[in-house]
Amino acid sequence: MNRALPAVRLRVPxxxxxxxxxxxxxxxxxxxxxxxKAAELSVYEELTARQRRHDAERGYCLWTLLDESGQVMxxxxxxxxxxxxxxxxxxxxxxxxxxxxxxxxxVTAAARQTLERMRAAGVPGVxxxxxxxxxxxxxxxxxxxxxxxxxxxxxxxERAGHCYRLDL
Numbered sequence: 001m002n003r004a005l006p007a008v009r010l011r012v013p014x015x016x017x018x019x020x021x022x023x024x025x026x027x028x029x030x031x032x033x034x035x036x037k038a039a040e041l042s043v044y045e046e047l048t049a050r051q052r053r054h055d056a057e058r059g060y061c062l063w064t065l066l067d068e069s070g071q072v073m074x075x076x077x078x079x080x081x082x083x084x085x086x087x088x089x090x091x092x093x094x095x096x097x098x099x100x101x102x103x104x105x106x107v108t109a110a111a112r113q114t115l116e117r118m119r120a121a122g123v124p125g126v127x128x129x130x131x132x133x134x135x136x137x138x139x140x141x142x143x144x145x146x147x148x149x150x151x152x153x154x155x156x157x158e159r160a161g162h163c164y165r166l167d168l
Contacts, residue, residue, distance in 0.1 A: 005108055006109055008109045008113065009066040010063035010066070010077065010110060010114070012052055013048040013052060014064070018047070021074070022039075024099075025098070030096065033131040047062070050079075059121045060078050060091075062077035063076060063077040065095075073097055073098055073101045075095065075096055076093075076094070076097075076111055076114055077093070079091070079092060087129070091118070092127050093115070093127070095110065095137070108143050108144070115144065115166070125165060125167045125168050126168065128166075129152075129162070130162050130164065138164075141164040144166060146165060147166070148164055
């Protein structure tokens with residue numbers, strides 16, 4: 001059964017979004033596959049600033065994800081993979097959502113918008129790096145039509161990570 005996806009809006013992150021991201025990601029469930037706890041506020045301040053630069057320079061970034069009422073729910077978007085392991089030099093699509101918004105189709109709707117924007121920007125393909133235990137994100141990659149391409153062992157946690165690919 002296919003349900004209608006909710007309306008979502010993506011916008012370039014503001015400085016104020018750093019505070020909201022810090023608050024909504026301060027949840028062990030949300031951060032289970034991202035180190036277990038929220039980063040310090042300064043990390044989110046740097047992240048939102050970097051995303052503004054990415055958008056200005058590349059035309060894409062990790063956008064702030066808003067619901068119909070304008071409430072910040074998290075982020076969805078794409079950025080270059082900058083770690084020294086994994087799909088170096090490729091463009092990674094990603095998402096993170098506050099716990100209260102899980103299971104409602106927001107990530108899938110926003111990720112589809114992201115793919116449309118990536119195509120419009122001329123990006124030939126994207127990857128998604130997902131912890132092998134993260135069944136929710138794996139399900140999103142499937143809904144997007146991505147295919148499992150590689151398995152990596154992450155350097156920080158020594159856990160298996162899946163690399164999903166999609167040609168645009």
